[in-house]
Amino acid sequence: MMDPSSSSDSGDGGGIPFVSEWIAAGSRKYQNLLDRTNPHVRRRWAGFGVLAAAYVLRVAVVQGFYVVTYALGIYALNLLIAFLSPQVDPEVAGDGSGPSELPTRSSDEFRPFVRRLPEFKFWYSITKAFCFAFVLTFFEVFDVPVFWPILLFYFLVLFTATMKRQILHMIKYKYLPFSSGKQRYGRELVPTQQEPTPPSGA
Structure with missing residues (x-):
């Protein structure tokens, strides 16, 4: 005769791997979706713009959740500063690999x-933050x-001071946080081989 306790144990043991496999499959599909959206920069930021507009409209309609909005603004400001900052800070790089490796406007070599x-991480983090804040408004x-108005005043003061410090840091070490406008090497820069012109007497 079969022991009922053994059958229940096997049933519980089979349920846990099923849940784990379901979570793993969902994580893989979610990561695959993120990987597919990686090249579409404009579409991703356009979607974020729609989300941000929906959040602002939600706060304006309910006329509340200002503390949530203030915390969201502080978090977005921290993300923006990290987005504009170099990976190796020249102020803390003592091995001489700081300012010399940063791209400058007068640099001939493209870096x-x-x-x-x-x-992508900037977009992903700020999009998650706005989604989370939007859910909190319910x-x-x-x-x-x-x-x-006090929170708005505090945020404007903090934003101005933080961005001023970041701009002074960029001016001091002469680096640009954007790669647009720099020299690029492509097919159009390669000189094409022209056909030799025939002599005039021919």
């Missing part, structure tokens, strides 16, 4: 700007009453 936070417990 792409290596960011501390890559563009829970009244996060609608903390506050005088929103």
Whole structure:
């Protein structure tokens, strides 16, 4: 006669791997979707623009959740600074590999700007933050009453001071956080072989 306890144990043991495989399959599909959206920079940021507009509209309609919006702005500001900063900070690089490896406007050699936070991770992080904040606006417990002009004033002061420090850092070490406009080597720069012109007497 079969022991019922052994059959229940085997059933529980079979359920756990099934859930793990289902989660792993979902993670692979989600990662595959992210990999497919990686090359579409404009479409990704256009989608983020729609999401940001929906969040602003939501906050304007309910007229609340200003603390959530303030926290979201601080987080977005930190992401922006990491996006504009080089991967190796010349102030802390003591081996001489700081400013000399950063792309400058007067540099003849093309060196792409290596960011501390890559563009895709910047987009992914800020999109997740806006989605999370948008979901929080449907829970009244996060609608903390506050005088929103003070929060707006604090954020503007913090944004101005942070961006001023970042711009001064860029001027001091003469680097550009963008690769657009720099010299690129492509097929159009390779001189084409022209046919020899026939002599005039021929």
